[in-house]
Amino acid sequence: MTARSPTNVPASILARLKSVADVRNIPHQNVLGAYARERFLYRLGVALLGTEYVLKGAMLFVLWRGRG
Template sequence: MTSRQPRNMAASVRQRLMNLSRDRGEEFQLVLTRYGLERLLYRLAHSPHAEQFVLKGAALFQI
C-alpha cells in the first residue's frame, strides 16, 4: 500500500490543525501559534548548530 502525498502540503497541515482545534475546543489561532513554535524548535534541534542553543522559559507549557 502506498501513501499519497498531498498536493498542497501547507493546506493539508492547516486543515489538520483546524480539525484538531475543533476537536479539542481550542482557538485555531492558539493551535496555529503552538504548532509554529514547536516546528521552530524541531528545526533548531535538527540543525548543525543545535549544540549552540539553550531552551529557556516555559512558553509551550500548558496548564
Template sequence: MSEIKNIPASVSERLKNIAKESGKAFDTLLLLYFQERFLYRLSISDFRDKFILKGGLFLFSQTQFKARPTKDVDFLARQIANELELLRESFIAICSISVPSDGVFFQLDKMTTERIKEDADYEGVRIKVTALLGRMRKRSCSLISDLVM
C-alpha cells in the same frame, strides 16, 4: 498511502480539526506549529547547542501544554558572540533549513534584529521573522526570539 499534494492546506486542515476538538483557537495552534517547526530546524542545525530554550514556551512544554502559550520563543545563547550580524546569520541558517513535509516558509527578507535592554547587565537581542504556511499570509506570525547572552 497517497502523496499529499498540498501540504500547507493539509496541515491547516489538521490544525483546524485539532482546534475544534480541543476548543483552542486556531491562531494559537498555528503559532505553536510555527514555533515547533522552528525548534525542529534548530534541533537539526549546527546551532543546536548554541541556543537553549527558556522562558514561557519552555514552561509551557514542561506543564504538558496546560499553561498559556507565549507569542515568542526565548533562548539563552551560549558559546556564540553577542553580535547582531552573527546572530542574524545564525537564524537565517536555521530558518533556511528545508523541511518540505511541514509546509512552513520563513520570510528571511523581512527578518529584523535589534538590541534589547541596551546598557543593562544582560543585554540581549530580539529577532523577528515571519513564518508562513503556504499562501496563508494573513495567518503569518512573527517568531520573536529574545536572546540573552
C-alpha cells in the same frame, strides 16, 4: 497500498490543525501558535549547531510546560 502525498502541503497542514482545534474545542489561532513554536524548537534541535543555542524567556517556559 501506500498513502499518497498531498499536492498542497501547507493547505493540508492547515486543514489538519483546524481539525485538531475543532476536536479539542479551542481557537484555531492557539493551535497555529503552538504548531509554530513546536516546529521552531524542532528545527532548532536538528540544526547542525543546535546544541550551541540557549533557550531563554518565553520559549524556555513553553518547553518546560510541554505544551503550547
